[in-house]
Amino acid sequence: MAESASNLVVETHKLTKIYQNRQIALNDVTLSIEPGCVLGLLGPNGAGKTTLLRLILGLHRPTAGWVKVCGKKMGPNAAALRRKIGYIPTNPQFPPGMTPIVYLDFMAKLFGLPAQVRKPRLASLIRAVGLLEVSGDPIAGFSNGMTARLAVATSLINEPELLIWDEPTHGLDPEARRSMLELIKNLSKDKTLIVSSHNLSDIDEVCNHAAVLSRGHLIYFGSLQDLKGRMRRNHYELDLEGDQKAITKAASVIKSLPEFKTVHIRQRRLELRLNDDVSNSSVLANVFMTLADNKVNLVSIRSVGQQTEQAFLDLVEKEESRGFARAYAAPDE
Amino acid sequence: MDASLVHPPLRHSLLLPYWAVLQMDAWQTLRSWVFRVWVLAGAVLGFGYLLHRVAIHYQAGILQSSAAFMSEVLQFSLLIGPTLVILLTAGTISSERGILADSVLSRGISRYEYFLAKWHSRLLTTLASYWFLAGSLLAGSCFLLQFDLSVFGCLLGFVIVSAVLAMVASCGVAMSSLCNSTVLAVAVLWMSLYGTGLGLALLGFGQLNPLRLHRLMALLVQGQFEFGPQLELIGWCAVISVLAAVVGLVHFARRDV
Numbered sequence: 001m002a003e004s005a006s007n008l009v010v011e012t013h014k015l016t017k018i019y020q021n022r023q024i025a026l027n028d029v030t031l032s033i034e035p036g037c038v039l040g041l042l043g044p045n046g047a048g049k050t051t052l053l054r055l056i057l058g059l060h061r062p063t064a065g066w067v068k069v070c071g072k073k074m075g076p077n078a079a080a081l082r083r084k085i086g087y088i089p090t091n092p093q094f095p096p097g098m099t100p101i102v103y104l105d106f107m108a109k110l111f112g113l114p115a116q117v118r119k120p121r122l123a124s125l126i127r128a129v130g131l132l133e134v135s136g137d138p139i140a141g142f143s144n145g146m147t148a149r150l151a152v153a154t155s156l157i158n159e160p161e162l163l164i165w166d167e168p169t170h171g172l173d174p175e176a177r178r179s180m181l182e183l184i185k186n187l188s189k190d191k192t193l194i195v196s197s198h199n200l201s202d203i204d205e206v207c208n209h210a211a212v213l214s215r216g217h218l219i220y221f222g223s224l225q226d227l228k229g230r231m232r233r234n235h236y237e238l239d240l241e242g243d244q245k246a247i248t249k250a251a252s253v254i255k256s257l258p259e260f261k262t263v264h265i266r267q268r269r270l271e272l273r274l275n276d277d278v279s280n281s282s283v284l285a286n287v288f289m290t291l292a293d294n295k296v297n298l299v300s301i302r303s304v305g306q307q308t309e310q311a312f313l314d315l316v317e318k319e320e321s322r323g324f325a326r327a328y329a330a331p332d333e
Numbered sequence: 334m335d336a337s338l339v340h341p342p343l344r345h346s347l348l349l350p351y352w353a354v355l356q357m358d359a360w361q362t363l364r365s366w367v368f369r370v371w372v373l374a375g376a377v378l379g380f381g382y383l384l385h386r387v388a389i390h391y392q393a394g395i396l397q398s399s400a401a402f403m404s405e406v407l408q409f410s411l412l413i414g415p416t417l418v419i420l421l422t423a424g425t426i427s428s429e430r431g432i433l434a435d436s437v438l439s440r441g442i443s444r445y446e447y448f449l450a451k452w453h454s455r456l457l458t459t460l461a462s463y464w465f466l467a468g469s470l471l472a473g474s475c476f477l478l479q480f481d482l483s484v485f486g487c488l489l490g491f492v493i494v495s496a497v498l499a500m501v502a503s504c505g506v507a508m509s510s511l512c513n514s515t516v517l518a519v520a521v522l523w524m525s526l527y528g529t530g531l532g533l534a535l536l537g538f539g540q541l542n543p544l545r546l547h548r549l550m551a552l553l554v555q556g557q558f559e560f561g562p563q564l565e566l567i568g569w570c571a572v573i574s575v576l577a578a579v580v581g582l583v584h585f586a587r588r589d590v
Contacts (some may be wrong), residue, residue, distance in 0.1 A: 019589075057439045060589040076444045078588055083345065092436065097358070097364060109353030110440035112345030158441065242343040 008032045009162050009192045010056055014065035023229075027049040027066070027216040034159075035210075035254055038188045040203030040224065041196040042312055043213035049196045050090065052213065053164050056194070069162065083111050086155030088165045092147055094139045100126055100150055101135050104157055111158040118157070125153040145176040152183065163193045169202050180205055196279050200312055212315050219319045227311050234261075234274035235304040236284070241268065242296040250294040261281045268299075350442035354450035355457075362421070362458045370418045375466045377408060383470060387477045396580070400482035400554045406470050407490045407550035414463070414494065415501045419522045422455045422467040422505025426516035426585065434590050438461075444586040452506045452578055459502045460495050467491050484554030489563060496570035497546070501526060503574035507581025520529040540566045 013318040017026040026048040033039055041049050054060045056067050058081070059073045067074045068082045094103055104125065108118035126135050129149040134142070139150065149170070150231055155163060168184070169177045184206040186194060197203050203210065203224070210227050212220040220227055240247050244267075251265040259278045264271040291298060382405075384395040408564050426434070426448070438447060473485055505522055512518040533542040540562075552558055 054435075059435060059438055061587065075437075076590075079350070079441045079443040079446070082439060087435075087439040087441070089435050089439075094436070095361065097361075106353055106357055107436075107440060110350045110437060110442050112347060112349045112441055114344070114346055114349070186473075189417075241415060 006333045007035065008068070009035050009037070009070060010194070011068040012052075012056070012065065012239040013068075014085070015052070015055060015062055015067060016064040017048075017055060017060060018063045023214075024216050026055070026213075029213075029216075029218045030065075030310065031211060031221045032216060033192060036190075037193050037209050038184070038193045038195065038207045040207035040210045040313075041194060041213070042200065042210055044316065045198075046159035046215070047213040048216040049213055050166060051195060053087075053166055053194065054219075056164060057085060058082065066203060072332060083158055084161045086158060086163045088151045088163075088168055089207075090166045091149040094147070094150070098139050098142060099136050099317070100131050100139060100153070104153060105141060105148070107154050108157045113158065121157060121159075122153075126229075127157060129153045129297070144171045145173060148172055148176060148180065161192060163187060164192055166196045167198065168195060169197060169199055177202075182322060212312060214316050214319045217319070220315050227315075234276065234280055236272045237273075237304055238272065238301050239268060239299040240270060240291070240296050241299050242278065242294075244268070246294045246296050250290050250296050253290050253294070254287055257283070259286075344443070345570060350440070351446040351450045354437065354442065354447055355454045358425075358451050358454035359458050362454065365421075367417075367420050368462070371421060371540050372462055372466065374417075374449065374590045375437045375462075376469075378409075379466060382406075383473050383477065390478065390536065396479045396503060398481050399478040402474045402478055403471060403482055403487050403490070404551040404554045406416055406474075407487075407494055408547050410463070410467065411492045411497060411546055411550065415526055416523065418459055418498050419505050419519055419526065422502045423509050423512075423518035423522055425455055426452050426509040427515045429501045429520055430513060430590055438523070438590055445582060448506075448510060448578075448582045448585050452503065452581075455502050456499055459498055463495060464488065464491065467494070482554045486553040486556040486558060489558065490550055493546070493549070493553070493563060493566060495523070495569075496542075496567045496574075500570040500574045500577070503577040503581075507577040507584075510581040510585035540569050555561050 011031075013030050015026055015029040016024075018024050029048075029052060041052065043049050051060065055062055056069065056074065058067075058076050058078050061076060070084055072078070072081055074081055079113075086230060095106075098106070104122040105118060108122055113121070126132055126216065129152055130144065131149055131153070134146065138218065139147065142150065148171075155165065165184075169180050172180060181202060184193060186196065188206065188208075193207075195203065195207060200294045205226055209222065210220065211218060212227070225308075240250075247268060247270075248265060251270055254260065254270070255263040256273070259275055259281075261273040261275050262271070263273075272287065275282055366476070381401065385404055389395050391399040397442075429437075438444070468491075471484075471491075475484075494548070501522075504516070504526070508518040508522050509515065512521065530541075530543045533539050535542045536542075539545075549558075549563075
């Protein structure tokens, strides 16, 4: 993600946050986010995802390092920078006794939007998120889905360049979750997004970049394809159809090929692990030929290593297993 | 390029975020049970006592002095008012810390604007409600009791009590930005305020000596006062208010929320 610093939407440098000398929430995080990037922020509970988001928003002050948003340093009093950001916290809470209209008007005022701008904008947003019928009802009686939609409207009221959504699909039913993911896809056409989520399939679906945090340390930052591709990329599962004897025979032929690390057959499922240095396309071509020679049909093939979840788990596991070696990591590692 | 397609740059109103938080906080304060209890208790006690005096006047035929009544009102305001103001202001910021404050502070508002809006809102609601109650009691006492007070002295008494309450409110808002917990802020403020008051009373020292203030109220409503010392007293309250607010503001502008 190398782009000239002035064009970067978010840039952090050696960002570290230690709470009251007791807890290291974030450790030496350096990343840069280009315009148009949809970044999925991944990590187990307590990894530092929300801390990172709060530092980007200027809600927390870094213990060391800095955050820049649109080329300018973010801090607690950088109100002008926050006008460019739309934020949804994990569990959005609303002041008691308010209606969506009053709440959105209040939020728009916080961005300094004059009445002739904010009134039409809040009306169109209420319509867009489907809260028109309940726009005069107290928010206290809203369902999770409705509050999520209101939070979305709130984050868009200032027409931000950068959207920071902390677990936007948290607590939503499948239909609302689907709508939220579709919305993220639409917004990603002209906005930069940072989406934090525990749901890796959501990240897989909507993001083009990923950042993985583990115990406050950034262990991966780059494209989602790279993340998926670098993990177990030569591990495939094939579902087969045909005579069991023919399948076993084909498997034994494949086993004899030198390009394979392991070949396992479990009834009609063939699991293949290729050596790291081989070209997978030519080896798979040989496999297909062998299957065809033995009159075995291929029902499906999938690359096990292409799952984001697997890649994420491998990364975290690898980071954990490094132990003290972390202290001696090369600067570019 | 078609001129109609060119959008002029959006001009943000810089005062609007401050104004929005001030309005919202004032609205929420008016809806809070502490505020309602304060106003209700003040009204019930004040008007109940006034009616009691009126009853004595009409039933027993004993003349009731409006000056004596108003001096008691002012003395009572000085004694109990600070406790209620502490309850009303100590949770100004600490009670909203967390997700609710996030949803405001993550928008286009600086910490300075947020703190100032909250401070001004609490000052406004506290003082406006005090003046409303005290003014009503003054009007009631003038019409229903024997009129023997100095209205100007009485108004000066209101200003002095307001200055003391504003000082307590400022300390309350500042403490709420320093503490994470409202209960802690209330406890610290209450002990500091009444401890300092007790210390000053025992030592017989200072402009803000509660016993001195107590005596002063009786003299003010009778019109027996000099301007200089009263202005000095108000000035001290203002200085302490501003100092407390500056400490709270500087701390809040630098801390994590």
